[in-house]
Amino acid sequence: MTTTRTVKDKTAIVGVAVSEFSRDSGRTEYSLAAQVVRDAVVDSGLSFDEIDGIVKDISDGIDPMYLQKAVGIEHAQFASDSHWGTSAIVSGITAVAAGICKNVVYYRSVNGASKRRAGNDFRAAKEMQDESLDLLRYDFYSPFGLLTPSGMAALCARRYLHRYGVDMSDLAWIPAVASEYAAANPRSAFFEKPMSFEECADSPAEVDPLRAVDCAPDVDGAVALVITSAERAKDLPHPPAIVMAAAQATSTEGELFSSFNRPDITGLPEMKLMGDELFRVAGVQRSDVKAAQFDDRFSFLVAMQLEELGYCERGDGGAFCAKGERIRRDGDLPLNTNGGFLGEGFLYGANVIEAVRQIRGTSSSQVENADLVLVASGAGGPADGLLLRR
Amino acid sequence: MTLEYVPGIPILGPYVDPDNAPFWEAVERHEFVLQRCADCKTYFQVPRPMCPHCRSMDSLEWVPSTGRGKIFSYVNFTTDRMAYPAMKIPYSVVLVELEEGIRLTANIVDVEPEDVFIGMPVEVTFNKPTDSFTLYQFKKAS
Numbered sequence: 001m002t003t004t005r006t007v008k009d010k011t012a013i014v015g016v017a018v019s020e021f022s023r024d025s026g027r028t029e030y031s032l033a034a035q036v037v038r039d040a041v042v043d044s045g046l047s048f049d050e051i052d053g054i055v056k057d058i059s060d061g062i063d064p065m066y067l068q069k070a071v072g073i074e075h076a077q078f079a080s081d082s083h084w085g086t087s088a089i090v091s092g093i094t095a096v097a098a099g100i101c102k103n104v105v106y107y108r109s110v111n112g113a114s115k116r117r118a119g120n121d122f123r124a125a126k127e128m129q130d131e132s133l134d135l136l137r138y139d140f141y142s143p144f145g146l147l148t149p150s151g152m153a154a155l156c157a158r159r160y161l162h163r164y165g166v167d168m169s170d171l172a173w174i175p176a177v178a179s180e181y182a183a184a185n186p187r188s189a190f191f192e193k194p195m196s197f198e199e200c201a202d203s204p205a206e207v208d209p210l211r212a213v214d215c216a217p218d219v220d221g222a223v224a225l226v227i228t229s230a231e232r233a234k235d236l237p238h239p240p241a242i243v244m245a246a247a248q249a250t251s252t253e254g255e256l257f258s259s260f261n262r263p264d265i266t267g268l269p270e271m272k273l274m275g276d277e278l279f280r281v282a283g284v285q286r287s288d289v290k291a292a293q294f295d296d297r298f299s300f301l302v303a304m305q306l307e308e309l310g311y312c313e314r315g316d317g318g319a320f321c322a323k324g325e326r327i328r329r330d331g332d333l334p335l336n337t338n339g340g341f342l343g344e345g346f347l348y349g350a351n352v353i354e355a356v357r358q359i360r361g362t363s364s365s366q367v368e369n370a371d372l373v374l375v376a377s378g379a380g381g382p383a384d385g386l387l388l389r390r
Numbered sequence: 391m392t393l394e395y396v397p398g399i400p401i402l403g404p405y406v407d408p409d410n411a412p413f414w415e416a417v418e419r420h421e422f423v424l425q426r427c428a429d430c431k432t433y434f435q436v437p438r439p440m441c442p443h444c445r446s447m448d449s450l451e452w453v454p455s456t457g458r459g460k461i462f463s464y465v466n467f468t469t470d471r472m473a474y475p476a477m478k479i480p481y482s483v484v485l486v487e488l489e490e491g492i493r494l495t496a497n498i499v500d501v502e503p504e505d506v507f508i509g510m511p512v513e514v515t516f517n518k519p520t521d522s523f524t525l526y527q528f529k530k531a532s
Contacts, residue, residue: 139404139414140436143525144497145467145474146483147402154465155485155495162463162508207473208466208503215472260485260493261435265463 008281010097012233012240013388015044015105015226016353021187021345024114025220032222033062033109034070040224041071045236046103051226053078053095053104055088057348060108067107077101084256085295085378086348089386090246092227102229108349109222141258150207150215150298152257153380157300158209160266164315168209170322172201174299175213175342177324182339185364189217190343197324214299219345223353241359244372244387245281249273256381268301270383271308271376278374279310282387286310289387290370291358292333293351295379296340305376329365337365351375355388392481393499393527395519399476403523410437412452418524422514423452424490435492457514458531459488466503482506486528500529 017039019025019032041048051073054064058081068076078101082088092104146152161167176197182190195213203211233240251269253261262269279286286309294305303317311333312320321327327335338344338354357363358370376385395401406414416423426433427441429449440447464484467473473481480503487493498506499515511531518524 139406139410141495142402142474143404143519143523144483144495144527145401145477145481146465146495147474148472150472151465151467151483155463155483158465158508159463159485204468205466206469206471208468210465212472255436258495260462260495 005281007093007097007243007246009242009244010230011093011227011243012230013225013243013352013356014228014233014236014238014240015040015042015046016356017043017224018187018350018353019222021219021221021347022113023220025111029060029109029111029222030062030066030070032111032220033060033067033107033224036109036222036224037067037071037105037107040105040107040226043238044226044228045238046226046228048072049074050103051105052076053092053101055080055082055092055095055104055106057081057088057108058083060110062107062109078104084381085384086352086375087248087378087382087384089225089227089349089352090248090384093243093246096227096229102232104227105224106227106349107222107224108347110347111220112218112346113220138258148207149257149380150210153298153301154207154210155260156257156265156380157298160300160304161209163266166315166318168205168211168214169201170318171214171300171303172197173318173321173324174296174302175200177321177327178296178299178336178340178342180324180328181337181365182343185338185343188339188343189345190339210298213342216297216341216346219347221345221347221350223347223349225349225353225356239360239390241356241373241388242390244284244389245278246384246386247274247277247281248382248384249277250382254382266304267314268304268308268379268383271305271379274383274385275309275376278385278387284372284387287332288372289333289374290372291337291355291367292335292374292376293337293340293355294335294376295351296336296342297346297379299342301379302335305379309374309376329367334365334367337363337367348377351377352386355386359388359390392502393497393517394478396476396478401476401519403520409439413437414523416452417516417526420516420524422455422457422526424455424488424492426451426453433490433492435494455514456489459486459512461485461498461506461508461510461512462487462493463508464498464506466506468503484512484528486512496525496527498529499527
């Protein structure tokens, strides 16, 4: 497919910003979005007049026009609401590579904890009369008390455990290592407070088989980043994260977390399609990757991504993470070095920003010579991903 | 019955639209039907406006299901914090693979969550959690 080849090495991520991450920001999503967009543009070294594209996730409530008003972006020639994961970033990369616009800002701003929107926590549902329940009003699920992504994901997790003869304690290194990385990350609630493998493995199942430690906590926060051409990136202050490849994929009988009528519900076929395309376009090997950011909204998704992205055989994703040796900073595949969504909270975009930090050399768990970083997003829905290089 | 609701908290009903109405209208009559393509005999779930195999829009039909199948997977909601407040915990949601080959989710009404297992034979039943709608459910196969 020559369409994806045309993105190779054409663009770069040159500016990043994050807000404070909290359980209750006390601010509007509009305010958080404006802050991070401003800060990401400043970080990039571009002038605000140069920003001519705006992309965001479809579930982010802040309209790009309102963002333009607040941040003072006069004209834009590309604006897009994209589907799930970080596919909005892929849209922005595509627009710059195709010449539709020159410099794109991506943002995501979510009061995910205090507004409890589309989250996993239904403590406040008695009072909750907002739109978030309508969003999840799936006929064949909600009347049976199956309203949350965690419940739907748990059905796939249970079948995975059954099929491969593993149990959740075999997967407990995933949240344990995430908490180790998060313990070095001042943005995380786990900062200086890692959880041991035993604490993770022994914690009770709440959405059985999933435990609370298997579910990325909801968080209030915002992230933004700036995409420009590889050419323009040469003159900017920070080392650019060059986009070697960007890809997206969906697959048969898909739904967000409820793809129950696929022949096999123990994998992520769109993740395999997406990953194969990334490596094909970039022309690099799996073993060339120095660090990776996988979508760990739920811990077992990391195991599935290791399998679908070609790092191990099916059913061996948990074994790959055993003892944490291969996924720690000095392992063959340092994974989710900011603690991932399990460590920082569920906020798409933060995964790509951590990949950019690795390329720049500014991670709280910096991997030596991190010159090629893989990002995979959208596990459990439409998949997207990036290969970033120095 | 192990399935119980919490009084006073509304439970969300099905969102009925022209694509799925025949299914929910049948459930109101305590009938369990599945969508199928009359031409290629493919069953599909969730309901949709076109057969994904032969792409016909005119051949869709609703046919009675045996209502029998086996539990393909399940989730047990065990804490208030992460369960739906309208349902008493613990409760199970089961994913059932029907004899027709397609899978649907529902609750299991007569088995304790700790006794549910993959492969358990089940059959369809019905309940009426509120005055406003009826639901299909599953119970242990007789």
